[in-house]
Amino acid sequence: MKQAYQKPIPVMQPWTKEFWKATKDHILLIQTCKECKSKIFYPRKFCPECWSGNLDWIEAGGKGKVFAFTITRDMVEPKFMTDLPYVLAMVTLEEGIRMMTRIVECDPEKVEMGMDVEVVFEDISEECSLPMFRPIKK
Numbered sequence: 163m164k165q166a167y168q169k170p171i172p173v174m175q176p177w178t179k180e181f182w183k184a185t186k187d188h189i190l191l192i193q194t195c196k197e198c199k200s201k202i203f204y205p206r207k208f209c210p211e212c213w214s215g216n217l218d219w220i221e222a223g224g225k226g227k228v229f230a231f232t233i234t235r236d237m238v239e240p241k242f243m244t245d246l247p248y249v250l251a252m253v254t255l256e257e258g259i260r261m262m263t264r265i266v267e268c269d270p271e272k273v274e275m276g277m278d279v280e281v282v283f284e285d286i287s288e289e290c291s292l293p294m295f296r297p298i299k300k
């Protein structure tokens with residue numbers, strides 16, 4: 163039997179449930195505002211631009227570019243030690259929003275700013291999968 167996931171699992175909130183539910187199907191959703199058309203990340207109760215509660219979802223294409231990153235080599239919570247070294251990154255999606263994520267399936271030393279990446283999902287529980295990004299093979 164596969165060992166249960168040891169690392170922290172996202173806490174579902176009524177306003178994030180839709181986002182996490184979609185990750186189970188390996189779909190990345192972006193919250194949008196029906197009033198001012200803003201794209202919103204992370205999911206919220208109200209639009210951060212116009213404070214409307216009239217929000218919706220669109221499906222992201224799943225492609226983006228590395229905006230910034232750091233290679234984590236040591237000094238992390240013990241549950242993450244087996245992952246070292248790993249790349250923590252900000253990725254700007256084609257839709258314009260920016261996500262904090264990890265770059266996977268790649269030698270950490272090969273990660274570059276501006277690198278083209280695509281979303282992949284790590285299945286961690288019955289409720290959700292974690293969106294991460296890997297380089298797009300050329």
Ligand SMILES: [Zn+2]
Nearest residue numbers: 195198209212
């Ligand atoms: Zn708005």
